[in-house]
Amino acid sequence: xxxxPPNSLSWASSCWNWPVINSEWLLADIDGGHTDPARPWxxxxxxxxxxxxxxxxxxxxxxxxxxxxxxxKGVPAMANGAATAADWMSAASFLGMxxxxxxxxxxxxxxxxxxxxxxxxxxxxxxxxLRKFGHYTVPEFIGSRYYSETGRVVAAICAIFISVTYVAGxxxxxxxIFSRFLEVPLEFGVVIGMAIxxxxxxLGGMKGITWTQVAQYFVLIIAFLIPxxxxxxxxxxxxxxxxxFVASDLSDKLNxxxxxxxxxxxxQPFRNFSRLNLLCITVALMFGTAGLPHVIVRFYxxxxxxxxxxxxxxxxxxxxxxxxxxxxxxxxxxxxxIQSLNGAKIxxxxxxxxxxxKGSKKSVAIYQLISAAGVPLDWATNWQRTQMLRIExxxxxxxxxxxxxxxxxxxxxxxxxIIVLSTPEIAGLPPWVIALVAAGGLAAALSTAAxxxxxxxxxxxxxxxxxxxxxxxxxxxxxxxxxxxIFLSILLAGYVGINPPGFVAEVVAFAFGLAAASFFPAIFxxxxxxxxxxxxxxxxxxxxxxxxxxxxxxxxxxxVLPMFFDKPLLPPEHYLLxxxxxxxxxxxxxxxxxxxxxVSKMTSPPPEEVVELIENVRMPG
Amino acid sequence: MTNDRSTExxxxxxxxxxxxxxxxxxxxxxxxxxxxxxxxxxxxxxxWFNELSIGKLPLGxxxxxQGSIVVFVLLVFVYARLMDGLDxxxxxxxxx
Numbered sequence: 001x002x003x004x005p006p007n008s009l010s011w012a013s014s015c016w017n018w019p020v021i022n023s024e025w026l027l028a029d030i031d032g033g034h035t036d037p038a039r040p041w042x043x044x045x046x047x048x049x050x051x052x053x054x055x056x057x058x059x060x061x062x063x064x065x066x067x068x069x070x071x072x073k074g075v076p077a078m079a080n081g082a083a084t085a086a087d088w089m090s091a092a093s094f095l096g097m098x099x100x101x102x103x104x105x106x107x108x109x110x111x112x113x114x115x116x117x118x119x120x121x122x123x124x125x126x127x128x129x130l131r132k133f134g135h136y137t138v139p140e141f142i143g144s145r146y147y148s149e150t151g152r153v154v155a156a157i158c159a160i161f162i163s164v165t166y167v168a169g170x171x172x173x174x175x176x177i178f179s180r181f182l183e184v185p186l187e188f189g190v191v192i193g194m195a196i197x198x199x200x201x202x203l204g205g206m207k208g209i210t211w212t213q214v215a216q217y218f219v220l221i222i223a224f225l226i227p228x229x230x231x232x233x234x235x236x237x238x239x240x241x242x243x244x245f246v247a248s249d250l251s252d253k254l255n256x257x258x259x260x261x262x263x264x265x266x267x268q269p270f271r272n273f274s275r276l277n278l279l280c281i282t283v284a285l286m287f288g289t290a291g292l293p294h295v296i297v298r299f300y301x302x303x304x305x306x307x308x309x310x311x312x313x314x315x316x317x318x319x320x321x322x323x324x325x326x327x328x329x330x331x332x333x334x335x336x337x338i339q340s341l342n343g344a345k346i347x348x349x350x351x352x353x354x355x356x357x358k359g360s361k362k363s364v365a366i367y368q369l370i371s372a373a374g375v376p377l378d379w380a381t382n383w384q385r386t387q388m389l390r391i392e393x394x395x396x397x398x399x400x401x402x403x404x405x406x407x408x409x410x411x412x413x414x415x416x417x418i419i420v421l422s423t424p425e426i427a428g429l430p431p432w433v434i435a436l437v438a439a440g441g442l443a444a445a446l447s448t449a450a451x452x453x454x455x456x457x458x459x460x461x462x463x464x465x466x467x468x469x470x471x472x473x474x475x476x477x478x479x480x481x482x483x484x485x486i487f488l489s490i491l492l493a494g495y496v497g498i499n500p501p502g503f504v505a506e507v508v509a510f511a512f513g514l515a516a517a518s519f520f521p522a523i524f525x526x527x528x529x530x531x532x533x534x535x536x537x538x539x540x541x542x543x544x545x546x547x548x549x550x551x552x553x554x555x556x557x558x559x560v561l562p563m564f565f566d567k568p569l570l571p572p573e574h575y576l577l578x579x580x581x582x583x584x585x586x587x588x589x590x591x592x593x594x595x596x597x598x599v600s601k602m603t604s605p606p607p608e609e610v611v612e613l614i615e616n617v618r619m620p621g
Numbered sequence: 622m623t624n625d626r627s628t629e630x631x632x633x634x635x636x637x638x639x640x641x642x643x644x645x646x647x648x649x650x651x652x653x654x655x656x657x658x659x660x661x662x663x664x665x666x667x668x669w670f671n672e673l674s675i676g677k678l679p680l681g682x683x684x685x686x687q688g689s690i691v692v693f694v695l696l697v698f699v700y701a702r703l704m705d706g707l708d709x710x711x712x713x714x715x716x717x
Binding site for chain 1: 655668696700
């Protein structure tokens with residue numbers, strides 16, 4: 001992956017592997033004799049949290065399809081908000097995002113804005129109406145509103161495609177956390193994760209998933225806040241990170257430190273993306289968030305339209321707790337990293353590790369460092385062992401220099417995930433906090449995986465199998481089919497988590513763009529226009545999806561189809577208007593809107609009963 | 622008798638139209654604020670906003686990384702409250 005991050009720009013580019021967590025941790029030969037005081041705590045916390053999840057799953061087991069797919073439509077608004085927040089925040093949000101923002105500085109706003117602003121759209125434009133429509137799945141809405149079985153099948157396939165690629169990253173995240181914190185093989189971690197999800201999802205369906213997600217939200221948010229509060233108090237004197245972010249002079253100090261190192265200021269916008277590209281990426285992430293099936297489906301589980309509105313409000317509030325802490329943590333951590341590492345004395349080389357890089361073996365030195373202020377940096381030694389951090393004394397002067405001119409920075413590798421993972425150690429917190437972070441990361445990964453698995457299973461079982469192959473199935477048979485499908489989905493997710501096909505890692509970063517270009521316009525127009533018809537909506541979805549997918553494939557041909565191409569067909573310097581593939585979903589979405597409206601205008605309006613359906617969806621109660 | 626019923630029907634259909642129109646007004650109003658903080662202040666005119674500051678941070682940067690999120694949360698709660706009022710009025714009219 002990334003080898004030479006001389007400045008924040010190339011450092012940032014490694015982040016686009018999101019949300020598949022960097023697997024290079026695993027290639028490192030982790031020192032066997034090294035005992036970690038956090039290890040027993042980690043086993044204990046993970047064990048306790050898993051027992052809690054299993055207990056909740058057992059308590060909320062269900063017998064009917066309504067319970068299995070939409071938790072009996074009885075989830076209170078606030079609980080659904082917490083469940084939605086856990087459903088939404090993945091392993092990558094939890095572990096990777098703060099690091100990503102630390103790397104990109106001001107431009108990190110794309111993720112913050114994109115992944116929260118989408119909830120405003122969801123709350124105001126989609127959730128209440130979809131709840132009024134009722135039923136169990138998003139494809140059902142598309143199928144009924146556009147009076148089309150084709151539309152329903154296409155929507156179901158899109159939902160499965162988006163969710164399978166997304167879930168692969170989550171399952172792998174589970175394995176990575178196990179292997180990082182407990183040094184067990186990745187496959188073992190994935191299998192444990194699968195077993196836990198299987199227990200509560202197969203028994204409890206959406207109901208089991210919902211209540212475990214509520215518990216998982218609290219685990220992950222506490223695990224995120226404790227280290228953030230500690231580092232904020234340490235660096236800014238304010239216990240509330242959001243306040244430390246605004247009120248301390250740390251931003252000035254960080255800006256000055258970066259300028260001294262030959263980089264641009266942290267608060268300087270458009271360092272990594274052009275204005276138009278930044279705009280397009282934000283739009284794609286926002287509208288994609290609003291169009292992701294596993295998020296939308298959570299709003300089917302509440303009592304009524306009013307509860308759907310309030311649960312969207314609780315959801316964005318719960319999400320905002322993490323999303324306003326992350327940029328503060330990012331800034332603190334970036335500053336702290338520079339302060340600790342720049343000018344640090346290389347005390348001695350204590351070890352070497354063998355790593356495999358670009359197919360060839362190479363040995364890398366591990367150094368013991370002492371910061372310029374005279375503090376021994378033990379955490380840096382530990383992260384060097386895992387190869388998430390690498391130092392090379394290029395000029396052999398015995399000191400680490402982060403000066404970036406001419407690629408001279410001696411910090412040659414820094415994995416984004418370090419920012420969150422190392423905060424407890426840097427802030428000098430006791431080992432059990434590190435263990436809590438591990439449990440939090442697992443909670444984030446498992447809750448998102450469970451939500452995605454339910455979408456895969458409901459699309460397969462409810463939208464496709466039962467409808468076409470078992471239309472006369474009894475209630476008991478339908479639930480059994482649901483249980484079997486979710487179990488098979490878990491096996492599939494585990495398999496793609498351990499052996500991700502090349503295209504999965506590539507496409508998953510673009511899931512938002514695809515959702516924005518396909519689902520969002522179809523659902524939005526389905527509610528807000530009485531004129532958009534079957535032909536219009538379906539051609540819009542096809543055009544939006546095809547355009548976006550084609551652009552992504554053109555830009556990433558060397559990764560998607562490595563057997564045919566050794567370089568992208570469309571290199572970055574030839575991007576259309578400079579828009580990168582992550583932002584191209586915006587163009588796809590605009591095309592979808594245009595095609596849907598124009599084609600509908602030229603063809604006959606929807607039938608009377610569909611107009612009635614729209615009017616009914618628009619009214620409360 | 623027949624006349625009464627048809628007036629009632631028109632009233633209900635009027636109420637439905639008014640409800641939808643007011644709903645659209647609320648949505649458009651709130652999304653305007655969403656656009657101003659999320660897009661104008663954070664991206665399109667971020668340098669202008671960066672001339673100002675909040676605490677020790679440039680204002681545009683703060684909106685881009687924190688302020689917008691705070692506003693987003695408020696918007697969704699305000700929306701739920703406003704719609705409660707609208708629902709109540711609609712229910713009263715329909716009840717008459």
